[in-house]
Amino acid sequence: MTTIETTNALRLLQAADEFCAGLGGEFSAVHGISVNEFLMLLHLDRAASNRLPRVDLGKRMHVSASTITRMAAPMEKTGLLAKESDARDARLSFVVITQTGKQKLSEVFATFEKRAQYLFDDRCSTEELEQLSALLRRIAPKALGTLTA
Amino acid sequence: MTTIETTNALRLLQAADEFCAGLGGEFSAVHGISVNEFLMLLHLDRAASNRLPRVDLGKRMHVSASTITRMAAPMEKTGLLAKESDARDARLSFVVITQTGKQKLSEVFATFEKRAQYLFDDRCSTEELEQLSALLRRIAPKALGTLTA
DNA sequence: GCAAAAAACTTGCATACGCAAGCATTATGA
């Protein structure tokens, strides 16, 4: 006998995995970007001053600090991101999203929205969408990194 | 202006990611297994005759066939899985979950259930859990690989 | 004020994964 909580957790994982797989394919083909790179741009765009210390960014994305270092490097080369330092604390190295990065993000975000639309299209009423929104809100990240305010 | 569908998709990704991160940590520490290995055992346990062709298994898990080959190999060595061939089609190579694998799965599944319980605990009423279940059911994988019947 | 601990970041190494190529087997169609 499995509980309703278990069933929901399994469905949550499978639904996200399925959506993510389709998303990754289109992102890669159309925009030449990965889902994680998209999420990185999004986190930075939502952050105060459009920037975050590398450690913070890693925590929000559930990846290690070294991954941030290595993911950001090529994106700095292509001008999507920039690096900034803190006058008060020389250890900190901020990752900043540039105007170019914001432009790119808006393009990729359009694809995301299209996919999101398709995910729920003809499957949920407006009322159900609101219900789902409220429920997911409760089990999403609590303190840091909430992408949906 | 972002739509409710977009918000829901973002929350879905973040909630799953958060849950998955915590799960992976405990699975690794307590059971010495990855989330994907757990899902592999689960898919096989749910499948007819407790076995699946490697290609099918890959599609259900959203990973490539080569990943299945490489993931299954060590699990065959440790006796969690076994290999079977088809008399009719010599190309097929089934992955089968053994009794040992089922035993392991039940242990890991207990941890999964505990985490699932904690995820929703004190956050959702029984009625809301049922609502969520119905909504997630609609956006979960359609044809193959539904882990939740 | 200083030594020790902590924090932020980077780099070396090991692992996990996808893609493309290759092999073996089966299905297709003329």
Next chain:
DNA sequence: TCATAATGCTTGCGTATGCAAGTTTTTTGC
């Protein structure tokens, strides 16, 4: 029937990622 295509699987190679160690800078405790 037989050549061609398709399918299932594995392997080589490149990329992505985590962990642990090392460096630099800041904080803490005495």
